[in-house]
Amino acid sequence: MSKDFCHLEGKKGLVLGLANEASIAAAVVRQLHALGAQMHVSCLNEKAMSYASRVTEPLGVTLKTCDVDLEGDLSKFVNEAAQELGKLDFIVHSIAWAPLEDLHGRVVDSSQKGFAKAMSLSCHSFAQTAHLALPYLNRGASLVTMSYHGAEEVVPKYGIMGPVKAALESTVRYMAAELGPESIRVHAVSPGPILTRAASGIRDFDELMEEARTRSPLRRLVTIEEAANLTAFLVSDASSGMTGQTIYVDAGFNFMA
Secondary structure, rough: OOOOOOOOOOEEEEEOOOOOOOOHHHHHHHHHHHOEEEEEEOOOOHHHHHHHHHHHHHHHHHHEEEEOOOOHHHHHHHHHHHHHOEEEEEEEEOOOOOHHHHOOOOOOHHHHHHHHHHHHHHHHHEEEEEEEEHEEEEEEEEEEEEOOOOHHOOOOOOHHHHHHHHHHHHHHHHHHHHHHOOEEEEEEEEEOOOOOOOOOHHHHHHHHHHOOOOOOOOOOOOOOOHHHHHHHHOOOOHHHOOOEEEEEEEHHHHOOO
8 A cells, every 4th residue: 555645654543452463453553554653552461462462562563451341441541542642543443252152152042141241342342442532532533443244234153243243333323423523533344254363253164254255256355454454544534535434345245145
């Protein structure tokens, strides 16, 4: 991606949910850094730190732990980042989780506790991050989260994450409407299936990837770098006229019957 078209020099922000070198968040961190952005990055805990730091250390990017399920952890991460970076221009949210027993079962059999926790961690944490960061956001700031096609159509074995991602995409639209008067933009990026740590919990994910590969017009899967390219564009001023959308980067799979 050319810096002449989509540069991020002087931009500062947050990337939440870095798991390891193969995660979408890893590609996002590398791309935003390459385009000139400064950022604070979060990983789940100290165990995840050893994997996530392989991405951030070579770049000199600040990495801290942040478990959005622990009271006060997200607030601490956002406030400390703002104190060190100053005003923020972007937030990239790449957090999704559901209990395996609920993820692998039918939606009608899901537990109330598991469904609620998946919704809290995967959806509400995006709105909560925006709420906490709002005092620090510059006009023109861009907030981006990660979704999946299972939010719009039924994807076999995607389980409760389908309703959760549908709620996330709706949250994006409502946040965009609410924050638009402050010139803050909100987006969802919807990549095709990518074998990340989070995706590995989905049953028969290999079959899902093969179907996407054979049915997509481009006849291939997308990469974490392609998801990161779209994210970088949405974070940049080049996308200043856009908000409230779910944008696919899935080799065209989403529009095939």
